[in-house]
Amino acid sequence: MTPLVEPDDLHPPLLQDVRSPQDRCYAALYQEMIAWLALPVGAHVLDAGCGAGGLTGILAAAVGATGHVWAVDRDAAQVATIHAVLATTGYQDQVVVLPGDIIALPFAADTFDLVWCSHVLHGVPDALASARELRRVLKPGGRLALREDFAWRPQCLPDEAAVGIPGLEYRLNAVEVQGVQQWRRAQPDHTPYPFGWTQLLLDVGCHSVTAHTFVLELLPPFSALQVAFLRERLTGIGYHEETQRYLSPRDRATIAHLTDPQHPD
Numbered sequence: 001m002t003p004l005v006e007p008d009d010l011h012p013p014l015l016q017d018v019r020s021p022q023d024r025c026y027a028a029l030y031q032e033m034i035a036w037l038a039l040p041v042g043a044h045v046l047d048a049g050c051g052a053g054g055l056t057g058i059l060a061a062a063v064g065a066t067g068h069v070w071a072v073d074r075d076a077a078q079v080a081t082i083h084a085v086l087a088t089t090g091y092q093d094q095v096v097v098l099p100g101d102i103i104a105l106p107f108a109a110d111t112f113d114l115v116w117c118s119h120v121l122h123g124v125p126d127a128l129a130s131a132r133e134l135r136r137v138l139k140p141g142g143r144l145a146l147r148e149d150f151a152w153r154p155q156c157l158p159d160e161a162a163v164g165i166p167g168l169e170y171r172l173n174a175v176e177v178q179g180v181q182q183w184r185r186a187q188p189d190h191t192p193y194p195f196g197w198t199q200l201l202l203d204v205g206c207h208s209v210t211a212h213t214f215v216l217e218l219l220p221p222f223s224a225l226q227v228a229f230l231r232e233r234l235t236g237i238g239y240h241e242e243t244q245r246y247l248s249p250r251d252r253a254t255i256a257h258l259t260d261p262q263h264p265d
């Protein structure tokens with residue numbers, strides 16, 4: 001179990017300003033994941049689908065001053081934001097941020113010691129082709145590390161939240177999974193891959209495939225940051241246009257109560 005810590009203390013200065021409350025709350029977990037990879041100092045790493053850079057800084061710290069991290073995301077706005085923040089830190093020579101799609105990466109074959117792809121493949125139209133591309137840019141003997149939610153999604157509410165109908169979070173999670181699936185299926189090049197992540201790694205030619213589960217426990221009393229994360233999560237799913245269609249008026253009212261700072265719930 002990860003101890004309760006105020007995660008900003010653990011995080012290298014890179015990208016602190018752009019990270020979401022979730023990234024900041026998860027920082028201890030991210031540290032644990034990257035530490036588990038035991039990256040050699042000086043390694044060349046690709047952070048594929050880097051998002052707001054929640055893990056980019058941790059990867060950069062892990063490979064040391066002689067290592068390099070290339071961070072790629074297809075969202076040009078995210079890339080521009082990280083790029084601007086990088087210019088104000090001591091990491092600008094060590095981290096390169098580029099716009100790009102993981103289906104066709106702007107790198108030669110045999111480039112990276114580690115390709116890290118966190119919370120991306122579940123949302124791409126063709127996970128197998130994307131993983132093949134991630135594998136292509138690995139050096140011989142390099143490692144491809146995927147991070148995905150396997151068995152469960154964050155559980156932030158008790159089963160019986162004591163407000164509304166029990167099981168609200170299960171319904172929210174189901175709607176969230178459904179939303180991702182619908183988005184994927186609506187893509188013109190959607191190619192289903194229903195065999196799981198470890199099989200995917202084998203199918204793209206990886207060997208010595210393994211899996212490891214990391215768990216973050218956040219215990220009350222919650223810090224302001226943790227409360228911000230809970231609120232972000234509930235509003236992020238609960239107020240999404242698609243979600244609204246699938247939730248009952250009572251569930252919607254419960255979310256409104258739980259995310260209203262003025263409401264006693």
Ligand SMILES: C[S@@+](CC[C@H](N)C(=O)[O-])C[C@H]1O[C@@H](n2cnc3c(N)ncnc32)[C@H](O)[C@@H]1O
Nearest residue numbers: 049050051054073074075100101102118119120
């Ligand atoms: C849920 S975020 C994860 C961000 C980060 N890796 C993390 O774990 O915090 C998913 C990110 O993947 C990016 N993404 C999705 N599909 C992509 C693709 N085909 N190529 C590059 N980036 C992609 C999105 O723009 C988004 O920033």
